[in-house]
Amino acid sequence: MIEARSLTKIFHDKKRGAVRAVDGVSFRCEPGRIYGLLGANGAGKTTTLRMLATILTPTSGGATVAGFDVVAEPEKARASLGFLSTATALYGRLTAREFVEYFGRLHGLGENVLRERVNTLLTRLEMNDFCDRRCDSFSTGMKQKTSIARVLVHDPPVMIFDEPTTGLDVMTARTIIAFIRECRERGKTVIFSTHVMSEVEKLCDHIGIIHGGRLLAEGTLAELKAKHGMNDLEDVFVHVVTGSGVAAS
Amino acid sequence: MSLRNIGIVYRKELMDSLRDRRTLISTIVMPLLLIPAMTIGFGSFAISMVKKAEKEVPKLMILGGEDSPGIVSALRSLPDAVFVPASDDYARQITNKVVRAAVRIPAGFEASLHGGDPASVEIYVYEGELKSEFGAQKFRAFFDDLRQRTIESRLAARNLSPAILRPFVVTKKNVAPEEKVGAAFSSAMLPYLVILMCLTGAMYPAMDLTAGEKERGTMETILTSRVSRTHLVLGKFLLVLTASIATALLAVTSMGFSSHMAATMFAKDLPPAAAQQFRLSISPQALAAVFVLVVPVAVLFSAALLAISLFAKTYKEAQSYISPLMIVVIVPAVASLMPGVELNWRLALVPILNTSLVSKEIFTGTYHWNFIGAILASSCVYAAAALATAVHLFQREDVLFRT
Numbered sequence: 001m002i003e004a005r006s007l008t009k010i011f012h013d014k015k016r017g018a019v020r021a022v023d024g025v026s027f028r029c030e031p032g033r034i035y036g037l038l039g040a041n042g043a044g045k046t047t048t049l050r051m052l053a054t055i056l057t058p059t060s061g062g063a064t065v066a067g068f069d070v071v072a073e074p075e076k077a078r079a080s081l082g083f084l085s086t087a088t089a090l091y092g093r094l095t096a097r098e099f100v101e102y103f104g105r106l107h108g109l110g111e112n113v114l115r116e117r118v119n120t121l122l123t124r125l126e127m128n129d130f131c132d133r134r135c136d137s138f139s140t141g142m143k144q145k146t147s148i149a150r151v152l153v154h155d156p157p158v159m160i161f162d163e164p165t166t167g168l169d170v171m172t173a174r175t176i177i178a179f180i181r182e183c184r185e186r187g188k189t190v191i192f193s194t195h196v197m198s199e200v201e202k203l204c205d206h207i208g209i210i211h212g213g214r215l216l217a218e219g220t221l222a223e224l225k226a227k228h229g230m231n232d233l234e235d236v237f238v239h240v241v242t243g244s245g246v247a248a249s
Numbered sequence: 250m251s252l253r254n255i256g257i258v259y260r261k262e263l264m265d266s267l268r269d270r271r272t273l274i275s276t277i278v279m280p281l282l283l284i285p286a287m288t289i290g291f292g293s294f295a296i297s298m299v300k301k302a303e304k305e306v307p308k309l310m311i312l313g314g315e316d317s318p319g320i321v322s323a324l325r326s327l328p329d330a331v332f333v334p335a336s337d338d339y340a341r342q343i344t345n346k347v348v349r350a351a352v353r354i355p356a357g358f359e360a361s362l363h364g365g366d367p368a369s370v371e372i373y374v375y376e377g378e379l380k381s382e383f384g385a386q387k388f389r390a391f392f393d394d395l396r397q398r399t400i401e402s403r404l405a406a407r408n409l410s411p412a413i414l415r416p417f418v419v420t421k422k423n424v425a426p427e428e429k430v431g432a433a434f435s436s437a438m439l440p441y442l443v444i445l446m447c448l449t450g451a452m453y454p455a456m457d458l459t460a461g462e463k464e465r466g467t468m469e470t471i472l473t474s475r476v477s478r479t480h481l482v483l484g485k486f487l488l489v490l491t492a493s494i495a496t497a498l499l500a501v502t503s504m505g506f507s508s509h510m511a512a513t514m515f516a517k518d519l520p521p522a523a524a525q526q527f528r529l530s531i532s533p534q535a536l537a538a539v540f541v542l543v544v545p546v547a548v549l550f551s552a553a554l555l556a557i558s559l560f561a562k563t564y565k566e567a568q569s570y571i572s573p574l575m576i577v578v579i580v581p582a583v584a585s586l587m588p589g590v591e592l593n594w595r596l597a598l599v600p601i602l603n604t605s606l607v608s609k610e611i612f613t614g615t616y617h618w619n620f621i622g623a624i625l626a627s628s629c630v631y632a633a634a635a636l637a638t639a640v641h642l643f644q645r646e647d648v649l650f651r652t
Binding site: 012053055056057075078079081083085087088089090091092093094098102103105106107108134150154 | 269
């Protein structure tokens with residue numbers, strides 16, 4: 001499970017002074033559910049997810065990942081999650097197998113378990129043809145599969161996806177979407193950020209609309225449509241964002 | 250502190266670095282190829298230039314001497330020289346390298362030789378120009394010989410022994426081991442080389458493991474794994490340190506090998522003392538002592554380079570931060586080569602310079618234990634401070650995610 005409680009992040013910028021990138025964001029996501037964080041570029045999605053992944057420390061507020069506090073027990077929180085985004089690249093000079101094994105070892109897997117787990121993953125993701133080649137020679141699709149293997153190697157109960165399909169072709173994006181769905185089926189807690197409405201409609205059980213660092217609306221797709229009296233998620237999104245009076249950051 | 254995680258990060262970084270062309274070039278290829286190329290190549294080039302200059306038949310000019318036909322004729326019969334007609338613009342001709350050297354024989358020179366009057370012969374030379382110096386050398390040798398013969402004939406005319414001019418003889422006897430005297434040049438260069446190689450060896454891995462990772466987007470990937478940032482930076486630091494020490498060790502090995510090769514190759518072309526200058530003669534104990542002293546310097550470099558590179562967003566930006574550091578390191582290292590710069594308590598606290606100075610002393614067989622202790626301690630303090638800074642910076646998200 002993931003629980004964010006008044007998560008706030010303030011950055012200090014030389015030109016702009018104190019910038020509230022995330023401002024009191026609270027939400028909750030249960031196992032076997034996908035929570036979609038929907039927002040435009042610069043809305044605060046990545047900062048929120050980076051705080052949940054313990055890469056950034058909240059200025060105030062807090063969060064728990066699989067019961068572990070992200071500030072007090074960041075290593076345990078990280079051990080319980082898999083974080084995937086288009087910004088999380090691969091080590092180009094390692095092979096896919098070496099790359100996945102490296103992360104498995106860092107997550108404390110013993111050599112025997114690791115070898116077995118990696119072999120299973122490589123077969124399941126149909127990576128056997130290229131798993132012993134260096135990552136810098138991979139196509140985008142191969143890279144995404146390798147990243148998926150990395151986040152799954154320690155079998156975490158929580159998955160965080162930060163705009164995972166940005167810049168990908170249709171086929172690769174479909175692989176990612178299918179993988180996210182599979183995570184839910186396996187009972188994992190999934191948070192998924194995007195600005196693509198169709199992906200949210202296809203995947204998410206619960207949606208949070210974030211803008212200017214604040215969570216402006218929350219609910220299931222049906223609840224949001226009913227609340228705002230609109231049938232199209234895009235209309236709901238624009239209505240929420242334009243009616244919020246919050247300046248885009 | 251999980252040594253396991255530090256070890257995992259270290260092994261991965263080692264494997265990664267061994268596959269990185271830039272790191273391999275700076276760590277292995279540079280010391281293994283550049284040093285022999287410099288030592289043997291430069292030596293061969295210098296020797297070939299000297300030989301070429303020696304082989305040249307110089308064009309020489311005799312000014313005056315109309316009333317000294319015997320001297321002029323003896324000069325003209327000098328072997329391996331071509332004499333050109335006298336000209337008033339001899340200075341320009343020497344400067345333009347048309348003529349290598351000229352000699353002015355004063356009026357009545359032969360008469361003054363017979364009469365016993367003092368006379369002055371002037372040799373015109375382009376000072377510092379090897380071929381001109383070789384040309385002038387022919388005149389100098391001729392007139393030195395003439396003077397010696399004149400002295401002897403004047404003494405004989407007065408029934409005096411030539412020994413009257415040498416009431417006693419002074420000779421200098423060397424008590425230092427032969428190899429120590431000869432190897433002064435190579436030994437003085439060695440500490441400088443070791444320190445410089447420690448820096449260059451650490452430079453590329455440090456940039457690659459920090460700014461390079463940020464640029465390639467793998468920093469965020471590794472930060473989402475379970476490993477703590479302290480373990481991550483320590484694993485990276487150990488790899489940079491390994492590269493630094495490996496480069497220095499390879500440089501010393503390479504220099505030992507190429508010095509030996511150079512001394513052997515040039516033995517037939519150079520006088521023994523000059524050939525000996527190429528030979529490194531350092532005891533294993535001295536090498537071990539210097540290694541112990543250099544380790545904290547390598548730690549200092551590795552941690553400082555890691556910390557500085559971490560600030561950069563890209564590899565290129567890291568290079569622009571690190572380039573000035575080269576000068577900061579080279580200046581104290583070179584200062585130790587200056588004559589008259591000697592170790593004292595104040596200099597013992599100056600990082601890099603202290604190690605360079607004490608290493609020079611150790612290589613010549615002098616062990617100032619109090620200085621060695623103080624330098625080791627101060628270097629360790631600097632190294633620890635640099636490492637603590639690097640670890641601290643790795644915790645700062647404004648450094649890791651600088652935009």
